Amino acid sequence: MKKRLFSIAFMFVITLVCTGILMGLSRMSAERIELARQARMQRLVLSVLDMPPAAGATDRDVSRRYDESVRKTEKDGRTIYLGLSPDRKSIAGYAFEVSGPGFWGPIHGMMGVSPDLGRVLGVAFYDHQETPGLGGRIDEPWFRRQFAGKLLAPGADGVFFHFVAPGMHERPTDVDAITGATETTRRLSRFLNTDITDTLQWLKTNKEALAAAPL
Amino acid sequence: MANQSQDSMAILGKALWEENPVFRQILGICSALAVTNLMVNTAIMGLSLIFVTAMSGATVSALRKITPARIRMMVQVLIISFYVIVVDIVLKAHLPDISRALGPYVGLIITNCIIMGRCEGYARSNPVWPSLVDGAANGLGYALVLLGVAFIREVLGFGSVFGFTVMPAGFTRWTIMVMAPAAFFVLGTFLWVANTFAPAKEKK
Numbered sequence: 265m266k267k268r269l270f271s272i273a274f275m276f277v278i279t280l281v282c283t284g285i286l287m288g289l290s291r292m293s294a295e296r297i298e299l300a301r302q303a304r305m306q307r308l309v310l311s312v313l314d315m316p317p318a319a320g321a322t323d324r325d326v327s328r329r330y331d332e333s334v335r336k337t338e339k340d341g342r343t344i345y346l347g348l349s350p351d352r353k354s355i356a357g358y359a360f361e362v363s364g365p366g367f368w369g370p371i372h373g374m375m376g377v378s379p380d381l382g383r384v385l386g387v388a389f390y391d392h393q394e395t396p397g398l399g400g401r402i403d404e405p406w407f408r409r410q411f412a413g414k415l416l417a418p419g420a421d422g423v424f425f426h427f428v429a430p431g432m433h434e435r436p437t438d439v440d441a442i443t444g445a446t447e448t449t450r451r452l453s454r455f456l457n458t459d460i461t462d463t464l465q466w467l468k469t470n471k472e473a474l475a476a477a478p479l
Numbered sequence: 480m481a482n483q484s485q486d487s488m489a490i491l492g493k494a495l496w497e498e499n500p501v502f503r504q505i506l507g508i509c510s511a512l513a514v515t516n517l518m519v520n521t522a523i524m525g526l527s528l529i530f531v532t533a534m535s536g537a538t539v540s541a542l543r544k545i546t547p548a549r550i551r552m553m554v555q556v557l558i559i560s561f562y563v564i565v566v567d568i569v570l571k572a573h574l575p576d577i578s579r580a581l582g583p584y585v586g587l588i589i590t591n592c593i594i595m596g597r598c599e600g601y602a603r604s605n606p607v608w609p610s611l612v613d614g615a616a617n618g619l620g621y622a623l624v625l626l627g628v629a630f631i632r633e634v635l636g637f638g639s640v641f642g643f644t645v646m647p648a649g650f651t652r653w654t655i656m657v658m659a660p661a662a663f664f665v666l667g668t669f670l671w672v673a674n675t676f677a678p679a680k681e682k683k
Contacts, residue, residue, distance in 0.1 A: 271547040282561040293572035397657030
């Protein structure tokens with residue numbers, strides 16, 4: 265009986281000590297983790313709005329730049345990031361979230377479009393579970409870069425982006441697919457289409473209201 | 480002291496070769512498959528494992544005289560989890576990119592058989608210092624094998640080493656090397672080679 269009680273007491277004490285230390289550590293790092301998460305999102309928004317922070321910019325530089333030139337608005341359950349022109353009097357672009365199912369799990373990305381809603385400013389995919397080296401290459405610069413400057417005009421079949429084998433471009437909507445990741449790009453194309461169609465529609469009707477709000 | 484450092488060398492030799500956890504005991508294979516397509520990730524994973532194995536070994540050893548035998552496994556798992564969560568928090572706060580790349584595998588260090596094996600098989604019945612060395616050495620044995628696997632997979636799959644391109648521009652990437660099955664092939668080949676050169680006494 266005594267032995268048993270000691271076992272319970274021993275386990276209790278050691279658990280208490282361990283969780284106590286972990287709680288302290290977690291509290292101490294929470295702020296840092298949150299800041300890193302924020303800086304990452306800010307970098308992302310800036311880069312899809314075609315206002316990329318300078319190479320080697322610290323999290324603090326990024327944060328300052330973001331505060332200066334981006335306004336976040338939430339309306340009708342969507343979050344739109346407004347990119348401001350250098351004089352901060354007009355809108356230089358809109359950024360919004362694009363996301364949907366990938367091959368292994370959800371893919372989250374961000375897209376920036378020009379103020380007239382006619383062109384893509386930039387795209388970035390920041391959260392996904394695609395196979396590293398295959399579908400995972402959607403977060404590589406070469407893949408993201410090919411979207412920048414693309415016209416936001418769907419082809420005859422209503423699709424904004426057609427993924428084709430590298431070097432086989434024919435239509436203005438064609439972009440390089442990733443070899444060995446057919447499924448990833450197929451799904452990407454599908455959700456990009458839905459999200460872009462939906463958000464552009466909303467932006468068209470709400471553009472004035474967004475511009476009228478104090479920048 | 481001389482005696483002690485000799486002992487440490489013996490432990491190290493055993494862990495790196497004669498009783499290497501991956502080659503000779505086929506432990507910790509699950510993470511060997513998952514985190515070996517890029518050397519940077521593998522290195523961080525290896526360092527994390529060295530830290531966790533060494534510290535859990537030392538802690539289990541320090542508590543070995545007062546830990547009731549019947550609950551020792553629970554205590555070991557608790558101690559291991561504690562150190563793994565410490566690693567996880569530190570990576571999240573200081574190396575967020577790598578923490579994201581390793582994803583769930585940091586947390587899964589808890590279930591890495593090497594650590595539990597060292598706690599139960601060594602630290603439980605040995606003093607603190609040798610347990611610490613034994614843990615670190617076994618972690619190192621694991622890390623080195625994984626780095627070897629990662630080296631082959633990264634060179635052939637991405638044409639680079641630690642992210643620096645080493646293959647000529649026209650090099651065709653071996654897509655298969657990037658995927659999990661390649662780790663089986665590479666590791667299998669390693670085991671074959673390692674067993675061919677196995678210590679002579681074992682062959683008798």
